[in-house]
Structures are given as C-alpha cells and as structure tokens.
Amino acid sequence: MSITEDLKPLFYPESVAVIGASSNPDKVGNIILGVLKKTVKNLYPVHPKAEEILGLKVFNKIEDLPDNISMAVVTISASQTVEAVRSCAEKGIQIIVIVSGGFGEIGGEGTALEKELVSIHKEYGIRLLGPNSLGIFLPETGLDTIFVEHGDKALSGGGGIAFITQSGSVGTEALGLASNTGFGMRAFVGVGNKVDLTETDFLNYFAEDKETNCIAFYSESIDDGKIFLEKAREVSKKKAIVILKAGRTEAGQSAVSSHTGKLAGSDKVVSGAFRQYGIQRAYDEEEICDASKSLSMLPIPDGNKVAVITAAGGYGVMCTDYIEQKDAGIKLHLAEFSEKTTKKLNEVNLSFASTKNPVDITASAGDEIYVDTLEAVLKDEGVDIVICLTFFTPPAITNDLVKKISNKALEFNKPVITFAQYGPYTNKYLKEFYDLGMVGFSSVYRTVRAARFLVERSDILKTFGEDNE
Amino acid sequence: MSNNNWIDGLNIPGKPDEWEVKELFKAYSIETPKGILLKPGMEFTGTELEQPLVVKVCDSKILHKSDIGGVKLNVKKDFGKVIAEMNHSFPDSSLLIEEMVPYSGLEFIIGALVDPDFGPALMVGAGGILTELYKDVTFRLAPISKMEALRMLNELTVSEVLTGYRGSKMDISALADLIVSVGTLITELGSSFNQLDINPVVFSDGKWVALDGMAILNL
Structure with a gap:
C-alpha cells in the first residue's frame, strides 16, 4: 500500500476513538475529545467506568467499540498504553496516535515498553504515531489532536507548509510565534519517539500531497539517515525542504584520533550532507518558521541581486551591511540599477531623495512615491529580490500603504519581502501583509535572512540543473 | 592490488602504516612522493632517490611523529648519519625515506x-598543522561526483587560492578529481x-601530491 493510502486514516479519519477520554476538564483526554468533537462526526470515547462524556456515549472497553474505526488517540499512562494498543490492533483500528509519554525518552522501563509497541506494530501491521506525540493538526478540515495552545485560529486559514516535529513543544511554540504574523500551515505532525512512522514516511506523504509546497522538520535524530536524504533530494526538485536539526552531536568516540574526526565534531557532516541533498538548514524555531514561510509564499529569484527601498536612511544602511555580509554562507549583493531605472526613480522621487540602491525616498515621501519606486525597481532586469523597509510614521504615508505595496508587488514574479518597523502595530501590519499574500518580518536581520533562504533555494534548483547536464 | 589483499597484507591488522596507506593511494592514482621503506634492522645501502630527502619514522603505533x-x-649528503640516528631513536620501527617534494x-x-547517522563522509579544507585551528572545511557523503567536489571547494573560505587569488596557480579541477x-x-x-586523513595535500610541479596519509x- 502506498504511504498516501496508509496515512489516509490519520489525516482524513472517518471515525476516531479516544482511549483515556475523561470528564475532568484538566485532563488531556478531555481536552482532546473536546477539540475532536468540533470536526469528527463519529467520535467514540473509551473510559472503564463513565457512561457519557461531553454528551458522547462512552465505551467501557476497546473490545466494545464499533468495527472499522480509522484512528485511535491514546492518552493513558505508558504502562496501560501497551495493552490498549494491542487491543486496538486486535479490533482492526488502522492507525493509532500515542500521545502518552513515559517511553524511550525516560529510559529504563520506558524503553522496554517502547520495544513492546514496536513488536505490536510488527505483529499486526498497525501504523503507530508516537509515543510522546502531539499528533496532528490539519487546518483544511480542522482535525486536531493537539492539547496545547497553538495559534489554531490564526493558522486555520491553511497554506502550503507541512511541519513535522519530533518535539511537541518546540513545534507548538514555533507555531504560536509564527501565527502572530501569519503562517500558512498545511499540516502539523508530531512524530514523537517514532516507533513506527518517521520523518521519512511523512516526507514521502507530503511529497505526493498537492497542497504542500514546503516541508519543514524539527528533528533531533534522523533514523534512516541515508534513505531520508535520497528521498529529500528527489522531493527537493519540486518542494523546498527546511530542517532544524538540533542536538549537535560529537562524532563517535572512535573518530577523534584523526584531524577529520576532530573537525567533524561540530556536526559539519550534517550541514554538508544537507547541502548535498538539497535541504536547507535552520538553527532555531524562529528561523525555521521564517524560512518555511518565505519559501512557501514567495517566488524563487533567478539570482542574488537585492534592491532596497526605505524611508529612513539608517535602516537602509543597516540593511546594506547585512546584504553585503561576507561570512553568511549564501551570498547576496546590492543590485546596480540600469540607466532607465535610475531615470525613472529620479522622475518619481523628490529632488532630495537618494535614488541609488538602497533607495531612500525620505520621510517626506507618501504612498504614491513608495509604490512608483517599487514598480521602477521591480521592472529592472538586474534586480532579483526587493526588500521594502516600510514605515508608518512619515506624515504622507497612510494605512493604505500595505495594500498598495502588496498589489504592486504581486503584479511581478519577483520576491518582495517587507520589514515593518518594530512597534505596537508591527504584528498588525505584518498580518495585513500576510493576508494579502506577502511576507514580512519585524527586524532587518530577519528580512535579509529570508532573502538568503530564497537565494539558497534558487542555488539548489540550479545545482539539480547542473547535475543533469 | 585488490583492497582485500591490501587489508590482509597489513603488518598490523587494521592499522596500516604510512607506507601501506600510500601503497593504497597509488592503486587509486593518488600521487605520493617517490620513496623507499627501510624495515627495522635493515642496512641502508644507498638510494636512487634524488636529494633532498625526507626521513620519517613509519609506524602505525606513532600518531604524531613530528612531535617526537x-x-x-x-x-642531503648526511643522510647516512640521519638514518643511523633515527634507527637509534626508533629501533623497532621502519623508516620511510622519500624525495622531498x-x-x-x-x-x-x-x-x-563514517558518520553514525549518514555513513561514509568526505572532507576537504585548509590543511597543514594548523588545520584544526582554521576549521575551514566542508563535508559531503561519499561517493561524490566531480561537480559536487567542485562545489565543496568553492564553499571554502580559501577557495579563491584555487581560482587565481594574488597570482596563485593551482589546478582546481585536478583537486576535485x-x-x-x-x-x-x-x-x-x-x-x-573507519577514518582517513591526507594532510597535507600540496600542488607541486602541476600535480596534487599526498605528502602524508593516515588511515x-x-x-
């Protein structure tokens, strides 16, 4: 069976059982049941004694459940989980999300219990997500097994990013952060301890999913490393892949007697392998969200020439420094405008504006000058990316600027990244940009870093071209 | 020479010495300096090698030979004396006598x-005795294409010395090979x-030469 069919009961279940459903509102088994109730029609709570929870009929034993249930969510203690999972398997339930913790992550007894889960999977062929998993969230249908706050309202609009995380809290915290200014989520998957389903399975699944255009991973260990990488190289030809690989391990003890072993210590092998296989690397939760948002929403530039438009000189200078920074890996350069562009910029701008890159339209400029300037630089063939440093304090700038910049930018197939000056309204403006299909950030550094991710993606696509020659 | 024969023929199983490592290099067309091996107790009766020479203790048990x-x-001409001194200092070890490149x-x-997660990996970077200070290295999983090798070299901070920095003339294509x-x-x-170091690799007379090797x- 293909992975798409295998995981259908996980993403599109027709019926769901909650093992460990509870009437106590503080319990995970109550929160999950409540959230699932909003979208799942055939929902079956399982509890040894209760008769009714949240208005749903309770089943006292897994054996009593109806046949052909798509998915079960297990929220009971680790020691009880193994038997429950076996009963679910006996019952013919297709896939189980094991939210319960207390397995391999605590070692000892937990590791032994985890091994039992592996053997149940092998014996029955039942698919398992977790244990120690937050499960899934699919904005498309509202299906949600996550029991902690995760910016669900802000994310419910959906988008192209599949976010697969080994750590539940890193995943949800990242989403909370990203949702403040808009983040287009296709699906959230917590893989937890990965007794069965791994990163590779979800890479395979989202590779085939038409709505997904960017796949992001938070991962501490990639189990079947080489298989994952080979698949990633294939997928990367069509979809961007970003990984936050945490837990920078030292090379094995045996490998420290050579220079190579000592030099590899700081996980340089991982970075090299990612580069080789078309994977982009992020180093913290903010960076992976910024990168995946940009890669999912913006066109990929042909080159690395950046134009900057600003109404405040200082920010233009700072932005230039970041662009020309030599040790940042992926190189960016300030674009040099053509004569035609320069002529146009001089026409539309005030006499005291600076029309060289970075273009300083000055604090006396209004919306119209901003948008005419944007149009002129977008038309320049020597410009691959535009960074708009937007400010809302100059008197002639109105609240319509967000809409005007967005409309103009979206006429062209070049990435335009915006920066909104930090202040009490920043997130509101950035969210407005997002709702109009634009990507913006609250610091100059993050804005330029996003441009670097786009250029890195462009380089990866060119690399695939070279290798085919 | 097949790899199995080479592995089976090693003096100390699993621990090839420099001479043995360089024999393996030759089988893969990796240039090494012209040299001879003088086993412990063997009399040195002159050589066809051109002076100046390098005399090294050749013993897989000694990892940092220059430190001791x-x-x-x-x-040059006093090679007889130098060899006698080395034989005296390292009576149980072979000596490797090479032309100085x-x-x-x-x-x-x-x-x-061998990376624990991803398997065999290759590294290239700025070498020599300060390599661990510079840390200007990059990795890829093996085997790799020539295109990928060129991309590795272009990633290094020192890459410009391979493309004519201040008149330097080094063959980037041959290094990629x-x-x-x-x-x-x-x-x-x-x-x-398990692991391998070729350090330094230098550009001499139009060719890249492995001056030292450890495996x-x-x-």
Missing part, C-alpha cells in the same frame, strides 16, 4: 570518516573503513 622527532626534512602555496587536507578518487577509495573499502580500519 620522527620527521627529518631537507636531508618542492611546493609553494596553501596546503589542503582531504579526509574521511582527487577528492572524487578518495570518495571511491573509502566506498570500496566498505565496512572495513584507521575496523577490524
């Missing part, structure tokens, strides 16, 4: 190891392979 006086450079410009390191060969070598060693195998 195990390398003599620029040895003239070179100028940057030294490189090419290395390889050498990295590819090392990738093939470790891939063909298969599960026997560790799994038993």
Whole structure:
C-alpha cells in the first residue's frame, strides 16, 4: 500500500476513538475529545467506568467499540498504553496516535515498553504515531489532536507548509510565534519517539500531497539517515525542504584520533550532507518558521541581486551591511540599477531623495512615491529580490500603504519581502501583509535572512540543473 | 592490488602504516612522493632517490611523529648519519625515506570518516598543522561526483587560492578529481573503513601530491 493510502486514516479519519477520554476538564483526554468533537462526526470515547462524556456515549472497553474505526488517540499512562494498543490492533483500528509519554525518552522501563509497541506494530501491521506525540493538526478540515495552545485560529486559514516535529513543544511554540504574523500551515505532525512512522514516511506523504509546497522538520535524530536524504533530494526538485536539526552531536568516540574526526565534531557532516541533498538548514524555531514561510509564499529569484527601498536612511544602511555580509554562507549583493531605472526613480522621487540602491525616498515621501519606486525597481532586469523597509510614521504615508505595496508587488514574479518597523502595530501590519499574500518580518536581520533562504533555494534548483547536464 | 589483499597484507591488522596507506593511494592514482621503506634492522645501502630527502619514522603505533622527532626534512649528503640516528631513536620501527617534494602555496587536507547517522563522509579544507585551528572545511557523503567536489571547494573560505587569488596557480579541477578518487577509495573499502586523513595535500610541479596519509580500519 502506498504511504498516501496508509496515512489516509490519520489525516482524513472517518471515525476516531479516544482511549483515556475523561470528564475532568484538566485532563488531556478531555481536552482532546473536546477539540475532536468540533470536526469528527463519529467520535467514540473509551473510559472503564463513565457512561457519557461531553454528551458522547462512552465505551467501557476497546473490545466494545464499533468495527472499522480509522484512528485511535491514546492518552493513558505508558504502562496501560501497551495493552490498549494491542487491543486496538486486535479490533482492526488502522492507525493509532500515542500521545502518552513515559517511553524511550525516560529510559529504563520506558524503553522496554517502547520495544513492546514496536513488536505490536510488527505483529499486526498497525501504523503507530508516537509515543510522546502531539499528533496532528490539519487546518483544511480542522482535525486536531493537539492539547496545547497553538495559534489554531490564526493558522486555520491553511497554506502550503507541512511541519513535522519530533518535539511537541518546540513545534507548538514555533507555531504560536509564527501565527502572530501569519503562517500558512498545511499540516502539523508530531512524530514523537517514532516507533513506527518517521520523518521519512511523512516526507514521502507530503511529497505526493498537492497542497504542500514546503516541508519543514524539527528533528533531533534522523533514523534512516541515508534513505531520508535520497528521498529529500528527489522531493527537493519540486518542494523546498527546511530542517532544524538540533542536538549537535560529537562524532563517535572512535573518530577523534584523526584531524577529520576532530573537525567533524561540530556536526559539519550534517550541514554538508544537507547541502548535498538539497535541504536547507535552520538553527532555531524562529528561523525555521521564517524560512518555511518565505519559501512557501514567495517566488524563487533567478539570482542574488537585492534592491532596497526605505524611508529612513539608517535602516537602509543597516540593511546594506547585512546584504553585503561576507561570512553568511549564501551570498547576496546590492543590485546596480540600469540607466532607465535610475531615470525613472529620479522622475518619481523628490529632488532630495537618494535614488541609488538602497533607495531612500525620505520621510517626506507618501504612498504614491513608495509604490512608483517599487514598480521602477521591480521592472529592472538586474534586480532579483526587493526588500521594502516600510514605515508608518512619515506624515504622507497612510494605512493604505500595505495594500498598495502588496498589489504592486504581486503584479511581478519577483520576491518582495517587507520589514515593518518594530512597534505596537508591527504584528498588525505584518498580518495585513500576510493576508494579502506577502511576507514580512519585524527586524532587518530577519528580512535579509529570508532573502538568503530564497537565494539558497534558487542555488539548489540550479545545482539539480547542473547535475543533469 | 585488490583492497582485500591490501587489508590482509597489513603488518598490523587494521592499522596500516604510512607506507601501506600510500601503497593504497597509488592503486587509486593518488600521487605520493617517490620513496623507499627501510624495515627495522635493515642496512641502508644507498638510494636512487634524488636529494633532498625526507626521513620519517613509519609506524602505525606513532600518531604524531613530528612531535617526537620522527620527521627529518631537507636531508642531503648526511643522510647516512640521519638514518643511523633515527634507527637509534626508533629501533623497532621502519623508516620511510622519500624525495622531498618542492611546493609553494596553501596546503589542503582531504579526509574521511563514517558518520553514525549518514555513513561514509568526505572532507576537504585548509590543511597543514594548523588545520584544526582554521576549521575551514566542508563535508559531503561519499561517493561524490566531480561537480559536487567542485562545489565543496568553492564553499571554502580559501577557495579563491584555487581560482587565481594574488597570482596563485593551482589546478582546481585536478583537486576535485582527487577528492572524487578518495570518495571511491573509502566506498570500496566498505565496512572495513573507519577514518582517513591526507594532510597535507600540496600542488607541486602541476600535480596534487599526498605528502602524508593516515588511515584507521575496523577490524
């Protein structure tokens, strides 16, 4: 069976059982049941004694459940989980999300219990997500097994990013952060301890999913490393892949007697392998969200020439420094405008504006000058990316600027990244940009870093071209 | 020479000495200095090698030979005396006597190891005795294509010395070929392979030459 069919009961279940459903509102088994109730029609709570929870009929034993249930969510203690999972398997339930913790992550007894889960999977062929998993969230249908706050309202609009995380809290915290200014989520998957389903399975699944255009991973260990990488190289030809690989391990003890072993210590092998296989690397939760948002929403530039438009000189200078920074890996350069562009910029701008890159339209400029300037630089063939440093304090700038910049930018197939000056309204403006299909950030550094991710993606696509020659 | 014959013929199982490592290099067309091996107790009766010479202790049990006086450079007419001294200092070890290769410009390191998650990996970077200070290295999983080897070289901070920085003349294409060969070598060693250092690799008379080599195998 293909992975798409295998995981259908996980993403599109027709019926769901909650093992460990509870009437106590503080319990995970109550929160999950409540959230699932909003979208799942055939929902079956399982509890040894209760008769009714949240208005749903309770089943006292897994054996009593109806046949052909798509998915079960297990929220009971680790020691009880193994038997429950076996009963679910006996019952013919297709896939189980094991939210319960207390397995391999605590070692000892937990590791032994985890091994039992592996053997149940092998014996029955039942698919398992977790244990120690937050499960899934699919904005498309509202299906949600996550029991902690995760910016669900802000994310419910959906988008192209599949976010697969080994750590539940890193995943949800990242989403909370990203949702403040808009983040287009296709699906959230917590893989937890990965007794069965791994990163590779979800890479395979989202590779085939038409709505997904960017796949992001938070991962501490990639189990079947080489298989994952080979698949990633294939997928990367069509979809961007970003990984936050945490837990920078030292090379094995045996490998420290050579220079190579000592030099590899700081996980340089991982970075090299990612580069080789078309994977982009992020180093913290903010960076992976910024990168995946940009890669999912913006066109990929042909080159690395950046134009900057600003109404405040200082920010233009700072932005230039970041662009020309030599040790940042992926190189960016300030674009040099053509004569035609320069002529146009001089026409539309005030006499005291600076029309060289970075273009300083000055604090006396209004919306119209901003948008005419944007149009002129977008038309320049020597410009691959535009960074708009937007400010809302100059008197002639109105609240319509967000809409005007967005409309103009979206006429062209070049990435335009915006920066909104930090202040009490920043997130509101950035969210407005997002709702109009634009990507913006609250610091100059993050804005330029996003441009670097786009250029890195462009380089990866060119690399695939070279290798085919 | 097949790799299995080479592995089976090692003096100390799993621990090739420099001479043995360089024999393996030759099988993969990796250039090494012209040299001879003088086993313990063997009389040195002169040589056809051109002076100046390098005399090195050749013993896989000695990892950092230059730290303990195990390398003599620029040895000319007094080679008899130098060899006698070395034999006295290291009575149980072989000596490797090589022609000293003239070179100028940057030294490189090419290395390889087995990553616990991803398997055999190749490294290239700025080499020499300060390699661990510079940390200007990059990795890829082996084996690799020539295109990938070129991308590795272009990633290094020192990459510009390969493309004419301040008049430097080094053959980037031939260095990429050498990295590819090392990738093939470790891939063909298969599960026997553990780690490898070729340091320094230098550009001499239009060719890249491996001046020193160290390998560790799994038993």
